[in-house]
Amino acid sequence: MLLRVREADQSIVDGILDVAAAKYKETTGKEVVLKVDTESFLPADMTGGVELQAQKGRIKITNTLEARLDLIAQQLVPEVRGALFGRNPNRKFAD
Numbered sequence: 001m002l003l004r005v006r007e008a009d010q011s012i013v014d015g016i017l018d019v020a021a022a023k024y025k026e027t028t029g030k031e032v033v034l035k036v037d038t039e040s041f042l043p044a045d046m047t048g049g050v051e052l053q054a055q056k057g058r059i060k061i062t063n064t065l066e067a068r069l070d071l072i073a074q075q076l077v078p079e080v081r082g083a084l085f086g087r088n089p090n091r092k093f094a095d
Contacts, residue, residue, distance in 0.1 A: 006042045
């Protein structure tokens with residue numbers, strides 16, 4: 001698995017890779033090789049987090065603060081719409 005982090009966070013992540021790999025093996029019973037991508041870092045203006053790529057980039061998990069805030073914003077759209085405009089009787093679903 002390849003991890004992308006901010007360049008400023010690389011030393012912190014390097015220090016916990018062995019612990020994370022051990023926890024993964026304990027949980028799943030499978031070996032994992034974790035490596036920090038030193039050629040392509042996350043942008044320095046990001047708040048922080050990790051982007052994980054597995055199976056040669058076919059699986060990508062983004063766990064950055066910005067990605068989590070985007071996810072929460074999408075989940076709150078129905079509530080914001082209802083608070084601003086009220087319930088629309090023509091809508092079948094509350095999404």
